[in-house]
Amino acid sequence: MRVVVTGATGNVGTSLLQALADEPAVESVVGIARRRPELELPKTEWAQADVASAELAPLFRGADAVVHLAWLIQPTRNRGLLWHANVDGSTRVFRAAADAGVGALVHASSIGAYSPGPKTRPVDESWPTGGIATNEYSRYKVEVERRLDRFEREHREIRVVRLRPTLIFKRESATAQRRLFAGPFLPRALLQPGRLPFVPHIPELVFQAVHSYDAGNAYRLAVVRDVRGPFNIAAPPTLDTTVIAQLLRARTLRMSARTARALAALAWRARLTPIPPGWLDMGLAVPLLDTTRAQTELGWMPAHTGEEAIADLLHGMREAAGLPTPPLSAQTSGPGRIRELATGIGKRP
Numbered sequence: 068m069r070v071v072v073t074g075a076t077g078n079v080g081t082s083l084l085q086a087l088a089d090e091p092a093v094e095s096v097v098g099i100a101r102r103r104p105e106l107e108l109p110k111t112e113w114a115q116a117d118v119a120s121a122e123l124a125p126l127f128r129g130a131d132a133v134v135h136l137a138w139l140i141q142p143t144r145n146r147g148l149l150w151h152a153n154v155d156g157s158t159r160v161f162r163a164a165a166d167a168g169v170g171a172l173v174h175a176s177s178i179g180a181y182s183p184g185p186k187t188r189p190v191d192e193s194w195p196t197g198g199i200a201t202n203e204y205s206r207y208k209v210e211v212e213r214r215l216d217r218f219e220r221e222h223r224e225i226r227v228v229r230l231r232p233t234l235i236f237k238r239e240s241a242t243a244q245r246r247l248f249a250g251p252f253l254p255r256a257l258l259q260p261g262r263l264p265f266v267p268h269i270p271e272l273v274f275q276a277v278h279s280y281d282a283g284n285a286y287r288l289a290v291v292r293d294v295r296g297p298f299n300i301a302a303p304p305t306l307d308t309t310v311i312a313q314l315l316r317a318r319t320l321r322m323s324a325r326t327a328r329a330l331a332a333l334a335w336r337a338r339l340t341p342i343p344p345g346w347l348d349m350g351l352a353v354p355l356l357d358t359t360r361a362q363t364e365l366g367w368m369p370a371h372t373g374e375e376a377i378a379d380l381l382h383g384m385r386e387a388a389g390l391p392t393p394p395l396s397a398q399t400s401g402p403g404r405i406r407e408l409a410t411g412i413g414k415r416p
Contacts, residue, residue, distance in 0.1 A: 068093045070290055071130040071169075073118050073160060074137030075111075076100040076392035078240035079175065079232075082283025083134065084108045092291045099126060099137070104392035119156035123163035132171035132290045135160045140247045143343055143413045146203060157211045161218045164225065171226040172218075173289045176297070178233045178275075179205040180212050184354025186273040191357045192231070192297040199352045202345035228289040230282075232300035233356055236376040237279035239390045241383025242397045250341045250412050251400070258315065258385050266312035268319035269327050271351050275301040276373035285367045294364055299356035302369035302376065314378050324351055341413035 070087060074080045075098030087093045088109040096111045103115045114126050118137045127133055137160070139152040157174070164172045182197035184190050198209035212229070219227045236244070245253060257263050277300055285300045312319045324347075331344035361367040371379075382388070389395045 068131040068291070069095050069097070069129055070132050070134065071097045071099065071127055072134045072136060073099045074135070074175075075113075076102070076104045076106070077136065077394045078237065078243065078279050079235055079282050079286070080136045081106070081239065081390055081392060081395065082237065082279040083136070083286045084111050084283075085280070086283045086287040087111075087290070090287055090291060097126060097130070100392070102393040104390075106391045117152075117156075118160050119152045123159060124166040127163050127167035127169055130167065130169050132173060133160065133164045133169050134173040134175075134286055134290060136175045136286075138175065140204070141341060141413060143203070143341060149203065150207065153207050154210050154214075158214055161215065165218070165222050169225065171228070171290065173286060174211075174215055174227070174229045175286075176212055176215075176229045176231045177204075177208045178231055178299075178301075178353050178356060179349055180208040180231060181353050183352040186271070186355060189355040189357035192299055192360055194354060199345070199349045202349040203343075204346070205349050226293070226295055228294060229297045230285055230289060230300050231297055231356070232282050232285070233275040233277055233373075234376075235277055235279050235282045236380035238379045238383035238386075238388045240279060240395055241380050242387050242389040242400065243395045244380065245384050246341075246400055248342055248346075250339065252339055255385055255387065258381060260314075260316040263315050263317040265318045265320040266308050266315065267322040267327060268308050268312070269322055269324050269351075270307075271324045272327075272347075273305060273307050273355070274350055274353075275303075275356060276306060276376045277302045277369060278371035278376040278379065281367075281369040281371055281376075284370075285361065285365065288365045288367050292365060298361040298365055298367075299358050300361055300367070301356040301358055302371060302373045304373060305355060306373050306377070310374055311377060311381075314374075314381055335413075338412050343413075 099114045101117045180196045182195040198205040328344050331347050334340040335343045387397045389397045
């Protein structure tokens with residue numbers, strides 16, 4: 068098999084490339100990214116292209132499967148750019164896959180595509196995908212799912228798979244995820260065990276996580292298995308912020324969701340954080356995921372717990388861990404994170 072991966076240099080992309088390197092059924096991989104990385108992996112050749120503007124069909128031609136992972140989280144203060152890169156870019160990927168005669172299209176959707184749901188029981192893939200109204204990431208994921216619905220109806224000859232994972236973490240993505248979600252004002256010293264005074268405990272904030280290596284393996288299985296449709300991807304157990312407090316050896320401070328959102332909004336308006344309060348809204352609203360279908364049809368089982376995934380991320384943040392790809396490299400932030408400050412928090416990719 069020949070596999071093309073968009074967004075190949077990011078958190079999940081690098082994990083997928085490692086999984087494909089060990090997959091006997093895969094002979095070659097094309098990793099597509101906006102900026103060429105220094106990272107070298109078995110079976111992988113790099114192609115520099117932006118899914119929002121480049122001619123993609125020539126890159127896809129001859130591929131048995133395309134895995135579409137490319138997605139911008141930042142700049143959250145530039146909605147037009149995010150729509151163009153994520154919604155228009157995804158549409159161009161789908162169209163190019165059809166034009167190139169690709170046999171399978173595997174799309175990275177998200178738990179964020181789901182409508183508000185329960186925190187007391189998991190839901191399967193039939194749960195409505197109406198998204199969270201106050202979160203743009205969620206709304207864009209929903210829009211892309213609707214476009215993929217139309218694509219699937221019009222191209223029944225193409226095997227379409229969509230994965231809907233929860234939060235995805237690994238040590239090597241720590242610097243990038245700190246940059247994307249926390250910003251430059253989070254001191255690494257505070258992440259040492261016993262240093263942080265407290266962690267807010269919001270009782271309504273119940274969530275799941277999955278290790279990036281396990282997510283990469285799920286995408287590998289979606290490529291090589293004859294499956295179609297959506298799959299939830301999450302690892303046990305169900306988590307809350309007390310788990311983070313325990314890992315950091317910090318006390319918890321009970322806080323209402325209303326107070327937490329007000330503080331998040333204040334930090335956003337003051338440009339202290341790169342993400343708007345809608346991200347908290349999404350965390351509070353999205354349901355817990357039932358992964359039975361992924362286990363029985365995809366043959367996927369996580370090798371790590373959600374707690375282990377968070378612990379790995381925190382270790383990486385303390386060490387400023389990364390990989391030699393532009394999204395994951397510590398050098399992307401610049402010395403002392405000066406590049407993040409100079410380009411505007413949440414204002415540029």
